[in-house]
Amino acid sequence: MTDTKTSSLVPSAVYDRLRRRRAAERRFRFYGLAAVGLALMMLVFLFVSIVRQGYSAFTEHVITLTVALDPAVIDPEGRRNSQSLSSADYQRLVRESLAALFPDVTERAERRLLFGLLSSGASHRLRDVVMREPARIGTTVVIETPLDDDADRFLKGLVSPDVPESERRIKDRQIVWLKALHAGGGIHNRFNTTLFTAGDSREPELAGILGAVVGSFYLMLTTVVLSFPIGVAAAVYLEEFAPRNRFTDLIEVNINNLAAVPSVVFGLLGLAIFLDFFGLPRSASLVGGLVLSLIILPTIIIAARAALKAVPPSIREAALGVGASKMQSILHHVLPLAVPGIMTGTIIGMAHALGESAPLLVIGMVAFIVDVPVTPLDPTTVLPVQIYLWADSAERAFVERTAAAIMVLLIFLIAMNALAVIIRKKFERQW
Amino acid sequence: MTYRASNDPPHGTVGAPRVEAARAKLTACNVDVFYGEKHAIKDVSLDIGRNEVTALIGPSGCGKSTFMRCLNRMNDIIDICRVTGTITLDGEDIYDPKIDVVHLRARVGMVFQKPNPFPKSIFENVAYGPRIHGLASGKAGLEEIVLTSLKRAGLLEEVKDRLHAPGTSLSGGQQQRLCIARAIAVSPQVILMDEPCSALDPIATARIEELIDELQHNFTIVIVTHSMQQAARVSQRTAFFHLGELIECGMTEQIFTNPLHRLTQGYLTGRFG
Numbered sequence: 001m002t003d004t005k006t007s008s009l010v011p012s013a014v015y016d017r018l019r020r021r022r023a024a025e026r027r028f029r030f031y032g033l034a035a036v037g038l039a040l041m042m043l044v045f046l047f048v049s050i051v052r053q054g055y056s057a058f059t060e061h062v063i064t065l066t067v068a069l070d071p072a073v074i075d076p077e078g079r080r081n082s083q084s085l086s087s088a089d090y091q092r093l094v095r096e097s098l099a100a101l102f103p104d105v106t107e108r109a110e111r112r113l114l115f116g117l118l119s120s121g122a123s124h125r126l127r128d129v130v131m132r133e134p135a136r137i138g139t140t141v142v143i144e145t146p147l148d149d150d151a152d153r154f155l156k157g158l159v160s161p162d163v164p165e166s167e168r169r170i171k172d173r174q175i176v177w178l179k180a181l182h183a184g185g186g187i188h189n190r191f192n193t194t195l196f197t198a199g200d201s202r203e204p205e206l207a208g209i210l211g212a213v214v215g216s217f218y219l220m221l222t223t224v225v226l227s228f229p230i231g232v233a234a235a236v237y238l239e240e241f242a243p244r245n246r247f248t249d250l251i252e253v254n255i256n257n258l259a260a261v262p263s264v265v266f267g268l269l270g271l272a273i274f275l276d277f278f279g280l281p282r283s284a285s286l287v288g289g290l291v292l293s294l295i296i297l298p299t300i301i302i303a304a305r306a307a308l309k310a311v312p313p314s315i316r317e318a319a320l321g322v323g324a325s326k327m328q329s330i331l332h333h334v335l336p337l338a339v340p341g342i343m344t345g346t347i348i349g350m351a352h353a354l355g356e357s358a359p360l361l362v363i364g365m366v367a368f369i370v371d372v373p374v375t376p377l378d379p380t381t382v383l384p385v386q387i388y389l390w391a392d393s394a395e396r397a398f399v400e401r402t403a404a405a406i407m408v409l410l411i412f413l414i415a416m417n418a419l420a421v422i423i424r425k426k427f428e429r430q431w
Numbered sequence: 432m433t434y435r436a437s438n439d440p441p442h443g444t445v446g447a448p449r450v451e452a453a454r455a456k457l458t459a460c461n462v463d464v465f466y467g468e469k470h471a472i473k474d475v476s477l478d479i480g481r482n483e484v485t486a487l488i489g490p491s492g493c494g495k496s497t498f499m500r501c502l503n504r505m506n507d508i509i510d511i512c513r514v515t516g517t518i519t520l521d522g523e524d525i526y527d528p529k530i531d532v533v534h535l536r537a538r539v540g541m542v543f544q545k546p547n548p549f550p551k552s553i554f555e556n557v558a559y560g561p562r563i564h565g566l567a568s569g570k571a572g573l574e575e576i577v578l579t580s581l582k583r584a585g586l587l588e589e590v591k592d593r594l595h596a597p598g599t600s601l602s603g604g605q606q607q608r609l610c611i612a613r614a615i616a617v618s619p620q621v622i623l624m625d626e627p628c629s630a631l632d633p634i635a636t637a638r639i640e641e642l643i644d645e646l647q648h649n650f651t652i653v654i655v656t657h658s659m660q661q662a663a664r665v666s667q668r669t670a671f672f673h674l675g676e677l678i679e680c681g682m683t684e685q686i687f688t689n690p691l692h693r694l695t696q697g698y699l700t701g702r703f704g
Binding site: 324328333 | 533
């Protein structure tokens, strides 16, 4: 490249214009880079803050207890039937086994503090063991049970002992016991399986996202089964068959409008039609799926129409030229070529639906539901609503669980968007 | 659709737009084409002779492609396009509502300006037509049709080892011959070629022209071309279009050596176009 400044061949007016043009180009590039940088910074900020808050939720502290299964407590009448076994006082057994580790704690208030270290889930764990193997009654069993969320948070270092005792939920006495148990190997930290295997709970250490994940899965299933075929069929008709007239223009404008309608409006529509009129069950993922189908239908139609439009007309002409009927040319040639675009649009629509919460609140999916749903008709919640519910909870331990649930949701979203990219790359064809 | 007596002398057209009735494969009478308000083809009457090559020439936008696309009703897919007049194939009106356009296009095949193979294998490209029309009996029959068509299109030697490679992996000239093979695989009676060589280099063009020479023994061919040399080389009859009108039609030799109309003369000598 020659230096224009020293070249006598370039008149100064031209040189000035060139210089200004280059400066404008540099400025333009800088604006672009700055925009991208800012967006990336926000993203990093978001991820870092969520991960910082949430990583600790993926582990939990469990306490190992040796429990003597006293037949006199579990089944004093010796009936051994499931009813008497399931209603036995397991809490007493668990507490006694913990008290046995600290024989000097005898005072009532102190004992209550000591038992406060245990999760209320401990007795359920013990009951599960006994129900599974009633033959073990009379022997001793070793169970691992989660600690109470406050104790767990202290051991994770999330509660500072420097805070005055009156301002923290974990007391000095409990800290001493915890340290003793920890030093003695009675407590250890492990991967928090509860988070992925349990439904919702009022106790943070017993709460999991499985119910929400299953609910979200059914919701997505309903949504895709309904909206994909309807959306593609509508797009094919509008793009390939419909005459161009005022009526189809009106439909097109309305589809574009629907894509921009706030989703909560669709929730109200679902409430009025699916719940009130058709009387479908409240909080069911089926109803949620119906509402979300309505929400992402315009997205799918618009994406599918764009994909169909992008198929070169020469392919249609080629098919028609060898005597294919219109339907054959669409089914054999146009649609297969449009599939990557349609799939991408659908997956992005689904990702949108997965993160949707407002319309689901309106149709009652915001209820506190402990059981993991079995069918799409069971009451359930979904991931974004679960996040909303946990974020609203008072217990501090729900803060980390909220962040963990957000991470799980983000992973699903990233996976879906990555899938969209992969499908596009894989099926992209040259013509 | 308006019908006129088919023997009306086409006013405006000089030369010989008609051939003897026995030799006419396609007959167009007083054809007008409108794109919305635009009058694209004005009262064109022209015969296409059996088993010969008819070249349609003229400056860009003169309507020669539009006219050709009327011959297999490809204009039907354009919403705003309207065709009046009559076009008959072996005496049968192809715009008759009773005519199945799919069947018509199987009889009047088409090769496009830009090679447009399906994004499928070479084999599938050729096999598609016979398959949808049920021309082949069984797998072996289909294979035979594909191989024969490729052979007649002069492509078989080059691709016989990679029949399952994508059609789009071929060179431009090969792609165009693949499109010709695809067109002849459904055994049409007429092949329409819309500037088949405009996207090809001279060597590939020469191959296509050789191919046209061979194909004319079995097919009636109509070719639209911008190259007057090409028209002179491959065609027996030539029709010159200008601004939607058929100006002159006659034997190629006569048109190129002794044009009757001054517009034809001007175009051929490069004064406009």
